[in-house]
Amino acid sequence: MKQFIFLDLDDTIFDFHLAERIALERTLREMGANPTDEMMRRYSAINRTCWEALERGEMTRAEVLVHRYELLFREYGLSCDANATQAKYENYLSIGHHFIDGAERLLDGLRARGYRLFLASNGTAKVQHGRIASSGIAPYFERMFISQEVGYDKPSPMFFERAFAEIADFDRAEALIVGDSLTSDIQGGINAGIETVWFNPKGLPTKNDITPDHIITHLAELIPLIERL
Numbered sequence: 412m413k414q415f416i417f418l419d420l421d422d423t424i425f426d427f428h429l430a431e432r433i434a435l436e437r438t439l440r441e442m443g444a445n446p447t448d449e450m451m452r453r454y455s456a457i458n459r460t461c462w463e464a465l466e467r468g469e470m471t472r473a474e475v476l477v478h479r480y481e482l483l484f485r486e487y488g489l490s491c492d493a494n495a496t497q498a499k500y501e502n503y504l505s506i507g508h509h510f511i512d513g514a515e516r517l518l519d520g521l522r523a524r525g526y527r528l529f530l531a532s533n534g535t536a537k538v539q540h541g542r543i544a545s546s547g548i549a550p551y552f553e554r555m556f557i558s559q560e561v562g563y564d565k566p567s568p569m570f571f572e573r574a575f576a577e578i579a580d581f582d583r584a585e586a587l588i589v590g591d592s593l594t595s596d597i598q599g600g601i602n603a604g605i606e607t608v609w610f611n612p613k614g615l616p617t618k619n620d621i622t623p624d625h626i627i628t629h630l631a632e633l634i635p636l637i638e639r640l
Contacts, residue, residue: 413606413640415581416521417574419590420532423610424518425542426509434503441499442491450487457482462533466566466594472559476501476535505541513630518551520634530555531574531588533564533595554578565592566599575603587640589633593621606640608633 421427435454439446461479464470470478480493521528530552532539536559543549556574563570575581587606590596598621600607609623610630617623627633 413585413587413637414525414527415529415578415586416526416637417529417531417586417588417600417605419588419592419596419610420530420539420543421534422511422591423589423596424511424514424548425546426511429509430504430507430542434500434506437503438496438500442496444484444487444489444491450483453486454479454483457486463594465564466598468567472535472564501535501538505538506545508542508546510546511630517630517633518548522551524634524638526637527578528552529574529578530557531565531570531590531596531599532556533558536560565595566602568602571599571603571605587624587637593618593623597621597623608636 418424432451435451436446439450444450458479461470461475461482465472465475476497477493480491480496483489484491484493484496518528528551530543532555534557536557539555539557543555549555554574554577556570558564558570561570561573563573565571575583575586583604587608588596588600588603589608589610590599591610591612593609597607597609601621606625607623608625608627609617610628610633611626612628614628625636627636
């Protein structure tokens with residue numbers, strides 16, 4: 412039986428891509444850039460590459476947050492200040508929230524069934540706390556573990572070990588993690604020795620030999636799955 416449920420936040424509970432686009436377009440315009448669809452796609456690719464480097468321990472969080480803009484501006488021949496861009500973007504991203512379809516019903520259902528819920532996010536603390544506050548989801552979680560505050564990023568085993576140490580009566584065999592990222596959430600769960608559920612609404616293939624224990628394509632599938640375990 413599972414009772415300790417770790418939930419990723421971005422693109423699992425919140426629609427990060429929508430929030431990101433709104434914040435990024437506004438930021439780039441204010442910095443004097445023209446955020447075309449092509450530029451937005453290039454930013455997404457560059458950003459993903461930088462975060463994957465962080466997950467492998469090749470970059471720090473501070474480097475990721477600024478370097479992604481340095482790379483983007485260099486590619487487009489722009490002289491925008493990357494540090495100022497990051498500050499503006501972070502402020503806009505921390506305002507408001509957009510739920511993934513079914514997320515609110517999922518949280519209500521998990522709480523009603525008595526599961527112990529924990530947030531496990533690689534997001535920046537200021538941004539995540541702002542969005543959590545605006546959404547009102549904090550009361551659903553017994554604890555919220557945000558990597559910038561924990562001191563380690565998923566998929567590092569130390570992120571999870573520090574979290575586990577702060578949970579009363581924790582039992583690894585009764586825990587699972589749910590998230591959209593194979594390299595962060597699923598690999599993190601594997602590294603930590605807990606069961607994994609990949610939220611994969613687009614039906615993407617697995618990669619890099621990372622094999623989740625379970626796959627769901629809609630959040631409505633999660634509670635029936637947990638009840639079968």
